[in-house]
Amino acid sequence: MQTVLKGATREATIDTEGQAVIVGERINPTGRKKLAAALQAGDMALVLESAAAQVAAGAEVLDINVGVPGLDDVAVLPRVVTVVAEAMGVPICIDTPNPAALAAALKVVPGKPLVNSVNGEEASLRSVLPLVKDRGAAVIGLTMDDNGIPMDAESRVKVAGKILERAAKLGIPAADVIIDPLVLTVGADSRAGVVTLATIERVRKEFGVSLNLGASNVSFGLPDRHTINQAFLALAVGRGANCLITDPGKLAGIIRATDLLLGRDEYAARYIAYFRALPKVTV
C-alpha cells in the first residue's frame, strides 16, 4: 500500500513495502528558543536554514509546526508553509492542533501534503477529516481517543480501526491514512516500548496501512538518549514503521542502516548516499 505526497517540485512515496521515509521534525519551536523568536519576528532565515539542513541530511518531507504561545498561527502557519514549500520543493507535513490554522495552510500548500494529525477523539475526527478529504491530502492518525492514550496494544489497534473507518466513510482511502501507534517514555513504564512495537505489528497485519512514528519521546529522562532512540527506530522499522518524524541529522544513519539490513537497499546505494551527506548535516 502506498501514497505519493507531492511538493512544489518533489515527491515522496510512503510505501509499506518500500524504504522508510524521513519527515524532518526540526521546524518546531518547542525547546528551540531562537526558532521561536525568529517565528515571532517573522524572520524566515533560521527556518530555511533548518529546512535545507534536514533535506541535505535525508528528509524527504518537512514537518512545519509554529506552536509558539501568543503567535497567530492562522496567519503564520500558511506563510511558513509557503516559504518552505517553495524554497525546498519537498512535500510538507502540516503540524498543528488548530483546525483553523490547518485550513488556512491547506489553502496555500502546493501538491499533496501530509496532515499532522487527526486522532480518535470525536472533535478531532469531525474537524480534521473533512479538511483532509476536501484537499485530497494524506493524514497521520494518532491512536488515542476521548479516553486518552490506551495502555495496551489491542486498544490502540481499535482506535486505528476507528480512524480508518471514519476516513473511509468520507472517501479518504486507507493508503492516505498513516497510523501513528504513539510511544510513551520507557523510563516511566518499562512496557512502553513493547506496547508501541506490538501496535505497529498488529496494525500492519490487520489493516495493511503505513505506520508513522515520532521516536524521541521514548527516551525522555534517561541517559544517552541517542542510543535508545537508535535502538527504537531499528526495532520499529523492523516491525513495519515506514514513516518517521525525526531529526535526520541525528538519526538518518540508523534508519538507512536498518533498511539496508532489511534488504531494501540494493548495492547499499542509499546508505552510502547518507554517509556522503554527513559533512553537510552539522547545522
Next chain:
Amino acid sequence: MQTVLKGATREATIDTEGQAVIVGERINPTGRKKLAAALQAGDMALVLESAAAQVAAGAEVLDINVGVPGLDDVAVLPRVVTVVAEAMGVPICIDTPNPAALAAALKVVPGKPLVNSVNGEEASLRSVLPLVKDRGAAVIGLTMDDNGIPMDAESRVKVAGKILERAAKLGIPAADVIIDPLVLTVGADSRAGVVTLATIERVRKEFGVSLNLGASNVSFGLPDRHTINQAFLALAVGRGANCLITDPGKLAGIIRATDLLLGRDEYAARYIAYFRALPKVTV
C-alpha cells in the same frame, strides 16, 4: 529455555525469555598485532587488561581465541583460559577450530564453559560434540555444513536441526546448544541481513533454542560500520538473538537499549548500569 554457564566464581544465564548476554570478543589476536605478539611472548598483561575492560563494559562471558599462525595452541589456549578464568571469575567461551586445543582447554577450564563452535560438517560434529558431552559444556552451533554456508534461511534452519539432532543423540540437551545463524556482509549481498534475521526467527519458532550472533561481519567494507552494527544488533535481538559475541565497549549500549525497549529491563536498571560504566570502557 535456558542454560546457566559457570565460571570460577560467576554465572551467566542464557535464557530465551531473558536479557541478552554479551560474550566479549576482544581476546582474539585477529587484527590485533600487539595482542598477537603478547600471546607469542607468553605475556598475559594485555589479555587481562582486555578481559577486565570487557567485564566492566558489560561482558558476562569472555571468548578466548589464541589463533596466531605458528603458535602452539594446544599449550597456549589452556594457559590463557586458566589465567583469565581465575582472574575474572566469569564463564569462558573457548574459541578454537582445533579439537586438540579444545580438549586441552576443556580439561582446565572451571565450571561450565561455552564451546565456540561446532557446525554441521561431519568432521566437526564427530570431533566436537563428544568433547562437549563429556565435559557437560554448552556449545555454539554454526548453520553451515559440508556444502558451505547456505544462502537461504530454510537451509540454515535445516542445518540447525541437524546439529540439534546429533547433539540430542549424544545426550546434549537442546538448552545447551546455542544456534548461530551466521551473517555475511550486506555490502556484497543486499539479502545478507534478511537471511540471517529470518533464520533467527525460524530457528526460535521451530526449535525454541537460544540464538547466538557475532555481528561485526555484516558491515564489512561499508562506511560508518558502527551504525550498521548497531542497527543489526537491535534487529537481531528484536527477532530473538539472546547471546551476542561482540565488543561491549562499543555495543553494550545498543544491546541494553534494545532489551529496555523490549520490556526486559524493569526501571531501566541494567541500561542505567551500562551508562554508569561508560567512563571505564575506553580500553
